[in-house]
Amino acid sequence: xxxxxxxxxxxxxxxxxxxxxxxxxxxxxxxxxxxxxxxxxxxxxxxxxxxxxxxxxxxxxxxxxxxxxxxxxxxxxxxxxxxxxxxxxxxxxxxxxxxxxxxxxxxxxxxxxxxxxxxxxxxxxxxxxxxxxxxxxxxxxxxxxxxxxxxxxxxxxxxxxxxxxxxxxxxxxxxxxxxxxxxxxxxxxxxxxxxxxxxxxxxxxxxxxxxxxxxxxxxxxxxxxxxxxxxxxxxxxxxxxxxxxxxxxxxxxxxxxxxxxxxxxxxxxxxxxxxxxxxxxxxxxxxxxxxxxxxxxxxxxxxxxxxxxxxxxxxxxxxxxxxxxxxxxxxxxxxxxxxxxxxxxxxxxxxxxxxxxxxxxxxxxxxxxxxxxxxxxxxxxxxxxxxxxx
Amino acid sequence: xxxxxxxxxxxxxxxxxxxxxxxxxxxxxxxxxxxxxxxxxxxxxxxxxxxxxxxxxxxxxxxxxxxxxxxxxxxxxxxxxxxxxxxxxxxxxxxxxxxxxxxxxxxxxxxxxxxxxxxxxxxxxxxxxxxxxxxxxxxxxxxxxxxxxxxxxxxxxxxxxxxxxxxxxxxxxxxxxxxxxxxxxxxxxxxxxxxxxxxxxxxxxxxxxxxxxxxxxxxxxxxxxxxxxxxxxxxxxxxxxxxxxxxxxxxxxxxxxxxxxxxxxxxxxxxxxxxxxxxxxxxxxxxxxxxxxxxxxxxxxxxxxxxxxxxxxxxxxxxxxxxxxxxxxxxxxxxxxxxxxxxxxxxxxxxxxxxxxxxxxxxxxxxxxxxxxxxxxxxxxxxxxxxxxx
Numbered sequence: 001x002x003x004x005x006x007x008x009x010x011x012x013x014x015x016x017x018x019x020x021x022x023x024x025x026x027x028x029x030x031x032x033x034x035x036x037x038x039x040x041x042x043x044x045x046x047x048x049x050x051x052x053x054x055x056x057x058x059x060x061x062x063x064x065x066x067x068x069x070x071x072x073x074x075x076x077x078x079x080x081x082x083x084x085x086x087x088x089x090x091x092x093x094x095x096x097x098x099x100x101x102x103x104x105x106x107x108x109x110x111x112x113x114x115x116x117x118x119x120x121x122x123x124x125x126x127x128x129x130x131x132x133x134x135x136x137x138x139x140x141x142x143x144x145x146x147x148x149x150x151x152x153x154x155x156x157x158x159x160x161x162x163x164x165x166x167x168x169x170x171x172x173x174x175x176x177x178x179x180x181x182x183x184x185x186x187x188x189x190x191x192x193x194x195x196x197x198x199x200x201x202x203x204x205x206x207x208x209x210x211x212x213x214x215x216x217x218x219x220x221x222x223x224x225x226x227x228x229x230x231x232x233x234x235x236x237x238x239x240x241x242x243x244x245x246x247x248x249x250x251x252x253x254x255x256x257x258x259x260x261x262x263x264x265x266x267x268x269x270x271x272x273x274x275x276x277x278x279x280x281x282x283x284x285x286x287x288x289x290x291x292x293x294x295x296x297x298x299x300x301x302x303x304x305x306x307x308x309x310x311x312x313x314x315x316x317x318x319x320x321x322x323x324x325x326x327x328x329x330x331x332x333x334x335x336x337x338x339x340x341x342x343x344x345x346x347x348x349x350x351x352x353x354x355x356x357x358x359x360x361x362x363x364x365x366x367x368x369x370x371x372x373x374x375x376x377x378x379x380x381x382x383x384x385x386x387x388x389x390x
Numbered sequence: 391x392x393x394x395x396x397x398x399x400x401x402x403x404x405x406x407x408x409x410x411x412x413x414x415x416x417x418x419x420x421x422x423x424x425x426x427x428x429x430x431x432x433x434x435x436x437x438x439x440x441x442x443x444x445x446x447x448x449x450x451x452x453x454x455x456x457x458x459x460x461x462x463x464x465x466x467x468x469x470x471x472x473x474x475x476x477x478x479x480x481x482x483x484x485x486x487x488x489x490x491x492x493x494x495x496x497x498x499x500x501x502x503x504x505x506x507x508x509x510x511x512x513x514x515x516x517x518x519x520x521x522x523x524x525x526x527x528x529x530x531x532x533x534x535x536x537x538x539x540x541x542x543x544x545x546x547x548x549x550x551x552x553x554x555x556x557x558x559x560x561x562x563x564x565x566x567x568x569x570x571x572x573x574x575x576x577x578x579x580x581x582x583x584x585x586x587x588x589x590x591x592x593x594x595x596x597x598x599x600x601x602x603x604x605x606x607x608x609x610x611x612x613x614x615x616x617x618x619x620x621x622x623x624x625x626x627x628x629x630x631x632x633x634x635x636x637x638x639x640x641x642x643x644x645x646x647x648x649x650x651x652x653x654x655x656x657x658x659x660x661x662x663x664x665x666x667x668x669x670x671x672x673x674x675x676x677x678x679x680x681x682x683x684x685x686x687x688x689x690x691x692x693x694x695x696x697x698x699x700x701x702x703x704x705x706x707x708x709x710x711x712x713x714x715x716x717x718x719x720x721x722x723x724x725x726x727x728x729x730x731x732x733x734x735x736x737x738x739x740x741x742x743x744x745x746x747x748x749x750x751x752x753x754x755x756x757x758x759x760x761x762x763x764x765x766x767x768x769x770x771x772x773x774x775x776x777x778x779x780x
Contacts, residue, residue, distance in 0.1 A: 033648075033650035034650075035650075129652070132650070133650040133651065133652075190640060191640075192631060192634070192635060193631075193634040193635050193637075193638045193639055193640065193656070193658040194626060194629075194631045194634050194635075194658075196640070196656050196658050196659065197622075197626045197634065197658050197659070197662055198626060200622075200654075200656075200658075200659040200662060201619060201622045201623050201626070201662065203652065204619055204622065205595065205619060207652075208599070208615040208616070208619060209598070210600050225598040226598070229591060229594055229595060229598060232587075232590075232591045232594065233591050233623060236584060236587045236588060236591070239584075241582060241583075241584045241718070241721070244582070244583040244584045244587065245582060245583050245584075247583075248583045249583055250580060250581075250583065250586070250689060258423075258523075258687055260423035260424075260425075260522070260523040261523065262519070262523075262593065262597075262679060262683065264590075266583070266586050266590075266686065268583040268584075268586050268587050268590075269586065269587070269590040272587055272590060272591065289652060293652065296656065297648055299640060328631070328718075331631070
């Protein structure tokens with residue numbers, strides 16, 4: 001157990017998740033698909049204080065399986081802090097002594113925001129597959145209500161990795177006047193064919209689990225076998241071949257000798273099984289379907305005649321784009337595509353291509369270079385924002 | 391339909407698969423695991439003629455899902471020829487006017503050789519998971535009986551891609567006096583941690599299919615959902631990101647507009663589904679388990695104190711090693727590891743690193759450079775073999 005007084009001095013300490021319900025029937029959130037959603041609740045957390053001029057607010061957005069709990073601890077008994085605690089806190093890259101940091105969950109998810117496991121007011125039962133398909137733009141439109149509610153006219157920065165980076169880019173395109181800067185990490189303007197392929201086999205693992213039952217499993221056994229398998233597949237894509245080699249190689253789990261059985265005997269197998277099992281404890285299979293589909297659909301170019309430069313034309317934000325050399329799910333070529341398009345239309349953009357062995361997962365791990373780049377970028381953004389009042 | 395007379399002039403034409411049963415109880419094949427197998431049947435095909443001096447025999451070995459049917463047609467009604475027909479035939483790289491080409495299936499498989507779908511003489515029923523775990527060395531030891539049976543003292547070459555390349559390397563190590571040369575394509579001295587990981591998720595897809603029933607499904611419905619999912623996962627690893635991008639990109643199957651449903655709508659999804667469905671028509675789920683496990687276990691170094699150079703020390707063969715630049719399942723670094731170890735112990739080795747966009751699948755596709763390299767290498771080997779008699 002952590003006594004509150006034993007948290008590290010650069011921790012935000014004990015935090016709690018808040019919930020904002022912003023449309024109630026007969027009002028609704030209009031979705032890209034043409035369907036509507038109501039009521040809509042977003043889970044979010046905040047760290048630090050909003051300054052008087054409201055110039056220091058930063059919105060942090062999470063990846064596929066993330067939550068609003070980005071930093072600190074929910075109780076003194078928590079073993080692990082929030083998912084980006086390495087970067088958020090007093091003196092850290094997202095310095096809570098300087099910035100008001102908001103982390104918002106997404107619609108479609110299962111961690112406090114409206115999603116397929118929420119109650120459908122039309123039936124009084126969980127939505128299941130009656131939940132409408134949501135897009136990254138829909139997620140962002142929902143978050144806009146939250147930012148309005150918090151009284152923030154302009155965000156100093158919108159930041160995220162992977163799907164969080166997609167949301168950050170979408171924010172800059174959808175609400176140019178609301179976004180002063182974007183930090184887009186390990187992300188892309190659209191997912192590759194290979195990425196879609198991996199998502200689809202994950203979804204099929206869920207669909208083919210007999211417990212799935214057309215998505216109506218909330219009163220019975222969830223499709224844990226399918227969901228954990230989907231997570232195992234995905235986890236391979238989050239690591240680089242090199243990091244897998246160094247972490248596990250061909251080492252066996254319990255012996256120096258082959259079992260000559262279909263046991264889980266290589267360490268890499270055991271690791272994936274563990275990751276799969278842990279995941280089903282905290283994630284909903286239907287949400288996995290909806291969120292992977294939202295990522296697959298994301299394509300900043302598509303609405304702009306297939307040209308990324310057109311999409312960025314009216315953006316007002318400055319950009320920090322970060323890619324990782326061994327990330328093969330969101331390869332650096334896709335980061336550079338974003339950077340090049342921004343430069344063509346004359347936007348301010350800093351590109352950091354960071355050498356690492358950790359693959360896509362690198363954005364979640366401590367990295368001095370990334371910390372420094374984010375910290376410096378935000379400092380300049382805050383100076384710019386405050387100088388407007390000088 | 392193909393009239394026999396309409397086959398291309400460089401086709402081996404109509405061929406048939408032969409079956410050689412080489413041990414019958416109480417005799418048996420000793421396996422690496424300590425278990426035994428009996429009876430043992432191998433399916434194989436031959437093309438061309440063995441010369442009088444028996445110096446022109448080439449053994450071709452196939453990959454995970456391959457069969458003995460490497461070239462020609464089984465009937466005039468066949469739409470597709472054998473799996474390596476581009477390389478085997480009159481005037482082709484494996485020139486059947488010059489060479490006697492043998493393609494052997496593997497134990498553990500499901501295409502005519504003894505495997506988990508064979509009848510276990512102890513029970514009168516299919517083996518299922520009572521079939522013993524087999525290794526690449528076991529496969530090779532079985533093939534040695536076939537080569538003995540065909541009266542061939544020394545093979546001019548042993549050749550294969552992927553798992554076929556592993557068998558070829560194992561042949562040179564296990565039977566140095568029987569192998570004059572090896573052509574090892576898109577292969578490795580051991581599978582990477584990432585490769586093991588992909589195999590394990592494929593196996594789990596099968597294990598978790600309720601039709602799997604502990605491997606006893608031969609009298610009922612096979613685990614088609616699990617096996618096709620395993621194949622979908624594997625197929626992603628056979629293609630490069632670039633070839634997927636060029637072949638499918640983000641194009642949709644039937645429309646320009648998103649369906650906003652969980653349909654199969656991206657072309658890449660449809661392609662994978664098709665590949666999965668075709669596979670279950672021709673492959674046994676238990677064989678998929680056994681053969682992936684054999685590949686996972688393969689490690690030429692393991693028996694030689696962890697040193698590949700030790701494994702190659704007593705090898706007598708010359709080597710042609712071929713790697714493909716975009717193959718990320720068996721990356722060229724693994725080809726170079728083989729080449730370097732062979733050079734350290736003074737073996738003759740030619741290394742061809744072939745530029746291609748096609749990823750691991752490249753070894754199955756027509757490639758002029760590969761054809762020329764194989765053709766030239768074999769010509770020199772045959773000259774050397776015949777000069778010994780001059």
